[in-house]
Structure formats: structure tokens, C-alpha cells
């Protein structure tokens with residue numbers, strides 16, 4: 001560890017917090033703080049008075065109480081994989097980052113109740129593994145699952161690749177423990193499927209992006225572990241055909257479709273070009289692909305046959321152009337490796353302007369046509385690569401810069417970020433969609449959110465913020 005550099009206005013608070021959490025709980029040297037202050041793509045780089053890493057709920061409460069008394073803002077942080085800058089402090093350096101990374105205990109797994117109680121700092125993949133060891137499934141699944149943490153998943157109401165079947169994080173939370181902005185602890189760790197004793201307070205904190213309190217622990221729902229998993233890489237002529245196939249598969253499989261991910265040819269090529277070990281699952285290039293996965297409850301449940309039959313019928317009438325079914329777990333992993341590396345692959349193709357949007361599933365084909373045309377009109381030569389969770393209407397409408405440009409072209413392209421966002425979001429709005437389907441608002445989408453939310457809705461949101469955090473301690477300047 002290099003020498004801490006606490007500036008004068010924070011010396012007192014630093015010493016008080018050091019007393020509360022001990023040496024291991026405070027990071028203050030600039031070099032050691034760096035990883036807490038920059039996000040995934042380096043789009044936001046902030047400053048902080050220092051970073052605090054409490055080891056228990058009581059310590060979190062003490063830290064928040066001290067910050068509230070000193071009027072110093074708190075930025076909660078989990079795995080720091082947010083794509084909207086929500087976990088990064090602002091540039092003024094007058095906030096602390098409160099990392100939950102030392103709160104990693106699985107407090108209880110109740111297999112009979114199909115629940116697991118975990119602290120906020122547990123990594124998502126570790127929750128999945130603990131559930132599997134007890135012959136259960138924790139279904140939240142996303143590309144960052146090896147590094148994102150449960151508190152972050154809850155605070156951003158994460159979605160991912162199995163929402164179609166199991167819902168998003170909001171649907172998987174039964175109870176919460178939260179440190180409120182004044183330092184009090186709310187123990188709402190109930191493990192009940194039914195509880196109509198007033199307002200559903202836990203849902204206020206799900207998706208609040210750290211602006212209402214610090215989630216310290218949660219009771220999460222578990223499911224039966226699937227006994228039959230069938231995975232296919234399917235080529236279709238266009239998104240309308242993909243939609244038709246989704247309807248058929250849902251019906252033919254008795255609602256067993258768990259993932260239904262859309263991938264256009266161009267971004268598949270990015271992955272083949274840049275990600276080691278990626279191979280095209282099909283023999284000839286096709287315009288659009290789907291990664292389809294079905295979960296069933298019985299080993300011999302006939303899901304594979306149902307999928308094969310449905311795909312064969314769809315091939316006959318031209319809805320499907322080609323398909324490969326995974327013959328082994330290795331092949332299944334290879335299909336998912338392609339999907340999970342799309343964000344990474346895009347980084348090698350220069351600047352990318354992102355839109356994490358949702359529209360009604362039935363409106364996706366029309367939305368895609370309109371948004372692609374608009375982007376090409378705004379930036380001739382730009383390369384839209386819309387991919388993602390078609391099964392629940394959530395498309396990552398990402399646009400790569402025109403081919404072959406260098407750093408200057410990248411800068412020029414990214415300078416058009418806001419204009420392109422506005423144009424695409426206007427189209428989303430016309431389809432009564434959302435401008436942030438699963439990544440949240442953070443600091444990235446503040447202005448766009450304010451543009452589309454009605455004054456009534458914004459008033460309600462402000463009233464909630466005011467009621468829970470009247471002094472504006474928690475993650476100030478985010479979401480609202």
C-alpha cells in the first residue's frame with residue numbers, strides 16, 4: 001500500500017471511519033483507489049475523499065451515520081460493472097465510495113424454502129454455484145456474473161439472459177436488509193412468498209441505484225435446477241421471422257424457452273475476428289442469428305425433440321434458414337462464449353454508441369428498421385449491431401463507428417453520442433418503450449430520462465427520494 005493522501009476537510013471523518021472499520025476497511029492512497037474510481041469503458045473517471053470497505057452491516061451503518069453527520073455524500077459500489085456510471089463518484093472528490101466487497105457471506109441456504117440469504121458483496125456467480133451445490137437454480141445470469149455483486153444487481157435491477165423465463169432481479173428478491181441514509185438499519189430480510197402487510201418497501205430499493213440506501217443483504221428466490229437443457233444456434237432471415245419463431249417455440253415447448261438472444265451477422269463477425277476461440281457455429285454466413293435455450297424439469301422430457309420438430313417446420317416455410325443444436329456441454333459453452341463476448345468484441349471496432357432499450361416484443365422488428373435508418377442518416381457508414389434479449393423486448397441497439405477510422409474518427413463519432421441517443425430514444429418513445437431496459441440511469445441517462453418521464457412521475461420519484469434521503473447523502477446526482 002502506498003501512503004494515504006487525505007485532504008484536510010476530510011481528515012476528521014477519515015479518522016472517525018478508520019476507528020469504526022479498521023485499517024483494512026479504508027483505502028486512501030491514490031494508486032489503490034484508482035480501481036474504484038473508473039468504470040468498465042473508462043467513460044467516467046471520478047474522484048473520492050477515500051474509499052471505505054466495511055465488513056459488516058453494523059460497520060456500514062456506522063460509516064453512513066458518520067457521513068450523514070459530516071454532510072459527505074456516499075457512493076455505494078459492488079463489482080463496479082455498471083454501464084451507466086452509477087457506481088463512480090463525481091469529479092469534485094467530495095464523496096466517499098462505500099464498497100461492499102468485504103461483505104461476502106452466504107448467511108443461509110434454505111433448500112426447502114427455495115431461498116438463499118446473502119450479503120451484498122457476494123459475487124453473482126458464487127450465488128449461482130451455492131444454489132447448484134444444493135441442487136437448486138439461482139437464475140439471474142449475465143455476462144459480468146464473474147465480477148458483479150448481488151447488491152449491485154439489486155440496486156440496478158439487473159436483467160440478463162433468462163428474464164423471459166424467471167424475470168429480472170426485482171422478481172427474484174423476497175427480502176432486504178438496508179442501511180438507510182441516516183444510518184438506521186431496516187431488517188426486511190423476510191423469506192415469504194406472501195406478505196400483504198402494507199407498502200412493498202423492498203421494491204423501492206430494487207433499481208434505486210444506491211440513491212435511497214445501502215443494501216447490505218438479501219433473501220433471494222431459488223428454483224428447481226433444470227434436468228434438461230437444450231441449446232440451439234439458429235439462423236433467421238430477419239427479426240420478424242425471429243419473432244414468429246419465438247411464438248411457435250413458446251407454444252411447442254410448454255413455455256420452456258429460457259433464453260432467446262438476437263445476434264446480427266456483423267457483431268458475430270466482430271467476435272470471430274477479435275475473440276480467441278470463437279467459431280462460427282453454422283457453415284455459411286446468415287443475416288441474423290438466435291441463441292435459443294430451453295430448460296425442462298425431466299431428463300427425458302422430450303424438449304430436444306420438440307425443438308427439433310419446431311425448427312424443421314420453420315425451416316420448411318423459410319422462417320428458419322439453418323440451425324445447430326449443441327451436442328455437448330462444450331458446444332453449448334461455445335455458443336454462449338460467442339454471445340457473452342459481444343460487448344468485448346465491439347471494443348476492437350472503435351467507438352460504440354450504446355442504447356439499452358426495450359419496446360413491446362411485437363414492436364422490435366419495426367423499431368429496428370426505423371432506428372437503423374435514422375442512425376445511417378445521421379452518420380453515413382455507421383454500423384448498427386443491435387443484439388440482445390429479444391425474448392423480453394430488450395435490445396442493445398449499439399452502433400459502431402464507420403469502418404477503418406482512427407482515434408480522430410473515433411472522437412468525432414463519439415461526439416455525436418447525445419444526438420444519436422436522442423434520435424433513437426424518440427423512436428423508442430413512439431413505440432411506448434423504455435430508454436433504459438436493464439442498465440439503469442446512473443449519470444449517463446439523466447437528461448434523457450428527464451426528457452421522457454412525465455412531470456407527475458418525476459414528482460413522485462422526487463417525493464420518494466426526499467422522504468428517504470432528505471439531506472441528499474446517497475449517490476447524489478444519480479437517477480434524478
Ligand code: FAD
Pocket residue numbers: 040075076077078079080081082083085086087100120141142143144147148149150151152153154155156157158159160161209210211213214215216343438439442475478
Ligand atoms: P456496480 O456497478 O458496483 O453498481 C451499480 C449501481 O448500484 C450503482 O449505482 C451503485 O451505486 C449501486 N450499488 C451497488 N451496490 C450497492 C448496494 N449494496 N447498495 C445500494 N446500491 C448499490 N446488466 C444487465 O442488467 N444485464 C446484462 O446482461 C448485463 N450484462 C453485462 C455485461 C458486461 C460485460 C458488463 C460489464 C455489464 C453488464 N451489465 C448487465 C451491467 C451491470 O448492471 C451489471 O453487470 C450488474 O448488475 C452491476 O452490478 P455491480 O455489482 O457491478 O454494481
Ligand code: 2HG
Pocket residue numbers: 143160340342343354356388396398
Ligand atoms: C449484454 O446483454 C449486456 O451483453 C451488455 O447487457 C450490453 O454492451 C452492451 O451494451
Ligand code: ZN
Pocket residue numbers: 160388389396438
Ligand atoms: Zn443485456
